[in-house]
Amino acid sequence: MGGNNSKSSIISYEDAVKRISDAELRRIKEAFRKSTGTNINFLSKNVFVQEVLCEGTPSNLADIIFTSCGGTSKGISFKDLISALVLITRGTQDEKIKFLWALYSNDQNQLIIKNDFYKALQNEAIYHNKKSDGDHQKINTLSLFGSSLTSVTFDQFRSWILMHKDATIFSKWLLLDSAISLSSELETPTFYQSLAGVTHLEEGDICDLEKTFWQLKNFSLTGQLDIETLQHLLTPPLPKAILKGFFAAFDENCDGHIDFKELCCGISAATRGPDVERAKFCFKIFEFDRDGKLNSKEVENMITLMLAIAKDCSTTKAFKSLTYEQIMSDLQDFIMKNKIWSNNEPSSKELLLSQEDFLMWCVQSKVNITQPFLDLLFEVCHIVFGLRPQCKHLEFHIVKGWISRELRRGYEVGQFWYLISSEWWQNWLSYTQSNSQVSPCAYCKSIVRLSDDGEIAGDEERWLPSNSIETYSNNIDVGDSSSLGSGSSGVSFNRNSPGIIDNSSLLAVNPYKAVPSLTGEGGRLKREVPLVQHRDFELVPEVIWKALSCWYGGALALPRQVVKPLNSDEKEIELYPLNLKILRHQQQPHSNSISSAPAHSSTWNTISSGYGALSNAGYSSYSSVVSNNSIQAPKRYLAYTAAFSRLATVRQVAEFLCIRLKLKQDTIRLWHVNQSSDIPYLLEDESITLEELEFTDNDQILLELRNKDLTWPEEIRAISQNQNLLHDRRGTIASVQSIHVAGACGLHNLGNTCFMNAALQVLFNTKPLTEYFKQNLHLFELNTQNKMSTKGHLTLRYAELLKEILGSQTRSIAPIKFRFVVSKYAPQFTNGMQHDSQELLDWLLDTLHEDLNRVTEKPYVEIKDSNGRSDQLVAMEAFEGFLKRNNSIIVDLFYGQMKSKVTCETCSMESVRFEPFSLLSLPLPVENYVMCEVLIIKLDGSCPTRYGARMNSECKYWDLKNHLSSLCNIEPLSILLCQIENSQIKCVFSNEQKISSATSLTLYGYELPRKYEQVVDIGNLDHGLKEIQRTKDNQNASLSNGDLTKNQTDNQSQKVKHSLDMMGTSPMNSFMPTSLETINMTTLNNDTVASEYASKTTTLTKTQPKVNGYANSNNGYDYDDDSISISSTRDSGRLKSYNDQHDYLIAIHRKFTRQDTYFLSYHKSKPSLFGVPLLIPLHDEMENKDLYCNVRQQISRLLSPLPVASRDQANHAEDCDDSMGYDFPFVLSIVKENGLVCAICPWEKFCRGCNVPCNDKQFFQEIYGSNLDSDSSVMSEYNQNMTMRNSIFLCIDWDTSALHLRYQSSREKKFNEHESIAICRKLIAEPVDLNHCLRAFTSEEKLDENIHCSHCKSKQPATKKLQLWKLPPILIIHLKRFNFVNNKWVKSQKVVNFPFDNFDPTQFLASVPQETILRHNELMEIKAKNIKNFDCNDEISEFDLENDIVNGEKSDVEMDKKINRQSPIRNEKLSMKEAHNSINSTGRKRLVSTSLTKTPVVDSDLVDYNNHKLLKNSDPFDLKYKLYAVVSHSGGMLSGGHYIAYANNQNKTWYCFNDSSCREIPSSQPNIDPSSAYLLFYERKNLDYLPYLPKIENKQPMLNQQNELLEESENDLKKMCLLS
Secondary structure (H helix, E strand, C coil), X not given: CCCCCCHHHCCCHHHHHHCCCHHHXXXXXXXXXXXXXXXXXXXXXXXXHHHHCCCCCCHHHHHHHHHHCCCCCCCEEHHHXXXXXXXXXXXXXXXXXXXXXXXXXXXXXXXXXXXXXXXXXHHHXXXXXXXXXXXXXXXXXXXXXXCCCCEECHHHHHHHHHHCCCCCHHHHHHHHCCCCCCCCCCCCCCHHHHHHHCCCCCHHHHHXXXXXXXXXXXXXXXXXXXXXXXXXXXXXXXXXXXXXXXXXXXCCCCCCCCCHHHHHHHHHHHHHCCHHHHXXXXXXXXXXXXXXXXXXXXXXXXXXXXXXXXXXXXCCHHHHCCCHHHHHHHHHHHHHHHCCCHHHCCCCCCCCEEHHHHHHHHHHCCCCCHHHHHHHHHHHHHHCCCCCCCCHHHHHHHHHHHHHHHHHHCCCCCCEEEEEEHHHHHHHHHHHCCCCCCCCCHHHHCCEEECCCCCECCCCCCXXXXXXXXXXXXXXXXXXXXXXXXXXXXXXXXXXXXXXXXXXXXXXXXXXXXXXXXXXXXXXXXCCCCCCECCCEEEEEHHHHXXXXXXXXXXXXXXXXXXXXXXXXXXXXXXXCEEEEEEEECCCCCCCCCCCCCCCHHHHCCCCCCCCCCCCCCCCCCCCCCCCCCCCCCCEEEEEEEEECCXXXXXXXXXXXXXXXXXXXXXXXEEEECCCCCCEEECCCCCCECCCCCCXXXXXXXXXXXXXXXXXXXXXXXXXXXXXXXXXXXXXXXXXXXXXXXXXXXECCCCCCHHHHHHHHHHHCCHHHHHHHHCCHHHHCCCCCCCCCCCCHHHHHHHHHHHHHHHCCCCEXXXXXXXXXXXXXXXXXXXXXXXCHHHHHHHHHHHHHHHCCCCCCCCXXXXXXXXXXXXXHHHHHHHHHHHHHCCCHHHHHHXXXXXXXXXXXXXXCEEEEEEEECCEEEECCECCEEEEEEEEECCCCCCCEEEEXXXXXXXXXXXXXXXXXXXXXXXXXXXXXEEEECCEEEEECCCCCECECCCCCCEEEEECCCCCCCCCCCCCHHHCHHHHHXXXXXXXXXXXXXXXXXXXXXXXXXXXXXXXXXCCCCCCCCCCCCCCCCCCCCCCCHHHHHHHHHHHCCXXXXXXXXXXXXXXXXXXXXXXXXXXXXXXCCCCCCXXXXXXXXXXXXXXXXXXXXXXXXXXXXXXXXXXXXXEEEEEECCCCCEHHHHHHHHHHHHHHHECCCCCCCHHHCCCCCCHHHHHCCCCCEEEXXXXXXXXXXXXXXXXXXXXXXXXXXXXXXXXXXXXXXCCCCCCHHHHHHHHCHHXXXXXXXXXXXXXXXXXXXXXXXXXXXXXXXXXXXXXXXXXXXXXXXXXXXXXXXXXXXXXXXXXXXXXXXEECEEEEEEEEECCCEEEEEEECEEEECCEEEECCCCEECCXXXXXXXXXXXXXXXXXXXXXXXXXXXXXXXXXXXXXXXXXXXCCCCCCCCCCCCCHHHHHHHHHHHCCCCCCCCCHHHHHHHCCCCCXXXXXXXXXXXXXXXXHHCCCCCCCCECCCCCCCCCCEEEEEEEEEECCCCCCCEEEEEEECCCCCEEEEECCEEEECCXXXXXXXXXXXXXXXXXXXCECCHHHCCCCCCCCCCHHHHHHHHHHHHHHHHHCCCCC
């Protein structure tokens, strides 16, 4: 088909312009400008389809239309677009036929070829809805070509198309249907016009109020205009005691927030209504109980508050001297005069003042106490809410009165005042002040000037609006458009209007104008000649500036903060804040969110005063071995400017920069760079102020952002330049005067080396090891001959780095040489990636041990089996064999011994071995669950409820439905689980689909209707929905509070029995038990459910396989490295009918927004989707009104209740809701899935959706015609064709007024939270302690594979149990947070609580050392109570905390025999009964095991198996440890994240070592996140370091060898001076 070269000959641009009006041309030009974007000359094809055509236009046909209209690959030009639009909408019949000819003709535009024409028609028919039209087209095309022609000319085509205008889709669209036009003449009243018609406000006023309304809502934490949001805006000037009544006067429907309609109506009543209406509003403020009358208490409160306001706001003596008694006397006189008594009895003491009585008192009162309060309300509504005054003179009195009141209150620290040029201010005063030489405006003629005494006053008194607003409204002049909102507010302006606020005369020239500013100070004030108030500028409060800038315009705000200088009691305005330059490094990308426009003043508002001081310290240079050319020094550049108060602290500056630039606070550092030098000083003390740091104007702050490899640019810069940088060590005066603590020094991050830095810092703070190196004892024990060592290189570099740390006066140093040695001998820790700190620590200890091994020649040691020998003998033999090969300071301090016992399940044969360990790796619970949160939406329209479920990771959505069924009383088959995005159901999850953790927390569940389910009747439509809403909405108002009622809670508690049985319906897998126990939680409350559930969680059966030796199920966790299985399966198909049991329609909320600029009339109202879709029941005989009733029932909770007050107490002139009549506030339309185009009409109709009338017709008859019955072929085809059935959706098209006045968008987010949510969250976040991990580690487990039994002579099933036999003096505990699951590393964020002091691992020792310690403690207790020769006659089995089950008790005789056999040297013994009586029955049950039988515990010869060197008079059996260091890992992955070390320094102070940062922790115990703790370092209490140091008598240090080794290392480093 052609047409590309013929289009221009149809209608030229000049001819097209003549056919449209100038307004239409301007509108299309503006629409073209907005739609083109960056390509200003052409409109793209996609935009053409969306903005000119229709969203439903098929893509192939849209391409044809676009090309035929003149579109190219660049797009379509404006002239071609105008010609095409005029042709389509206003072209003649012949012109449209020529356009059709261009569509179908060949490239030469001479003929229409038959085959090409058939192909074009087939292409059109594919995208047409009606099959009959396709057959009709075939018949018509035969008449065009007949039986012999293969092509036709233009004249033949024209004659044929005139007879068959409906022959093609395009001809029918252009020649028959008039679906679109160039402009729409239909002007429906807007929401603003509707609201203006029922209030005293004008349309422009309402538009201005809407801007303020949305600003306040966005500022609110709840997203609503509630009382908390208004409090800081209204108090002061309103007293706090009156705020509740003021809010209630606006909140007519009593739903706890003010909607836009209530705001407009309330402001109208308080400011623009007649005096009677304003007095009614005042009455409502003090009528708290809403009974229509003021009782005695309310009257007293009213008079007290009004008197306080009158004294605060008025400057006249009349109100200043007025007393409470005078007002009450005036009121009593009024009551007596008008005979107003309670119960119509004069003697009654109770006062009841009706609204009518209050209005009469306001008129007849002599003191006129209500007038100052009404004036204050008048000012508040104009200033706070931005309502433009009706008269310029009234504006003067409002603004001046507000400023005078604020000046009387005085300044407050942190408050902002705004500068206004005196020149503009004087022009404003001249404009707004009344002048006797100029005739007053229309509004001035209608006002009465009253003094506070009630008499006529002069111009200096307050101007009060009168009750004759109708007179003014008939005489107002049209406003000047130079002011914002003046064209619609009715303000009368003359030529002397001050115009836009211009403050440019106050500003100095900005030398950094091209640099974006981060703060909203507005600019730098002139300094050459100091600015003087009242000569150069005026100061106004923030609310006055906002009001004036709204009324007159003014983009240049100059806020200045009220500060209280140090050592001063006076408050002042800080006219000249510090203007600082913010530097960044060039290697860091710029923040895209920063523009040159100044920020709003509220961000600058966050900076307030603070206190601190400054100090300097030295910084040592790096080693000279680093080449200047090896590293590129990052350059600095001026990135931003910012202004801060000189009393702002470093912390406040850092927080502001992080918020403004969207940075994390732990990734930045601030440096002070003096103007005179390029040397930076680190601002490490966050409490010090800029003034104390001696900042001056134009000083520089370097904002250093950490690199992705965790290095700091300034540290790289220092390394590359080899310079001595003076760094602030602490930034406080106190630190300068104090002595630097040895070891409190950080380590540079050399590129993802935080794992190494953290491990080094904890070793540096291991006191006995540090003492060993400090005394150079390593030089006496270097083993350079050990083949498994580094020949001493690592040890020497470690000692060198340690001494540099201990003696350094700098804040941090670079461990380059040590890093080089590590990279040389452990290449697995290179490549610049993040590594495991535990692996590095393990390698480091092992390598140091080999370098310092005192054994030069390692002998062969045979490992012998126990063969029934005693544990004591076997353990001693094993450890002596270990010491024959390994003997060093590392072994003495860090190595312990572990017992491993394997038991044959067939013959109970035991095999025991003892192995050394240096780190104790404890497993953490690996969660094998997926947390699901499902919001269930029921068909009855009740408030949705969110339910929680903790499902096994292998469960499917059918399992989740079964679980939810027991909680919400909905059958599993009647639950539709889906995902909602952009107000549409994105996908529906099938029953067999595995639960995906990616969407498990944002699931929606719809209650599906049953087939032919009856529709619930919500009321009689004949009586109108108005009364139904008044009664029904007020009853359902409580649904938005998000809480379940008591009955709901009680009923749901009965169903929690099954709520946590999450695994019962799960498929069997290797990570789940084969049999589960149902947990009865009927009587459990919220606090105890989680703990009871955790304690009753079933354990694995004996046939349960195990992985990595740990298959324990404890507290709902599997100690299984492969137990997590996260499904990412996603249903990407289109929506399908759930099953044959359920028939429903999906209804989508839709609203239309009127567009001022558009191309065709079709786009004048633009649709958009919002809210949460609804699910509407459907059956074949469903009537249209049933659909409306079902929709109305489900949206009732989203509508605000109608006002409770009677009409005479309403804030508006008439009920705004009456504008909606008694119809539904919406219209239902039939649309496709996208909700934008009709599902019935063909695309060429440009239909947004056919409306469904609210009548008694059946729904399907309305769609397919009145001749359709249930037996017709079309209905049969519909019932059988699922594709056709699923293509119909409903759109709820909301009435514009109803959407603004009644629809509460916040209620979409309201839901009831079921108790299962809290239970599941508590279970997931339930912390464990260190004992829990040790208990899991020492629990007996069944081995996965059979082992060879020496007794059975074959492979047999067996169990294995690990226990601690000998603990090292320095105990390192590794919490195994990283597990390899499903071919990827997963980190456990489990909270593990660990003790800081008195950690006692006795209960996890093997039976012999454990019983020894317990018996010792028992004997000490007996000795303390003077009980001699006491025997413990009870026995328990070997300590096993996994099951904690007593195997049984022996008889007293058997126990006595066993005890006598174990302790033959005992000569005296008390009976069990006497012993218990002597110690108050505190006797202990003794352990019973085969180990104790072979190695009995003898009271007179208790053995200390740990053999630690302790201080004198220390108890060797008091096995207590204290924590001295922790390594934490933050982040989610093993290859990422960040390591931080916490260590207790030698001065007994905790420090946080974060790479180069070394921060002192003032508290005695640091606040370490228990979910990130990774390595725990414990030291035996009362440990004596001296015995662990080797004797060096008669030994010589290896000084020569040391120098040779260091020189060798230096040479290697010079050759390979690169940072990994």
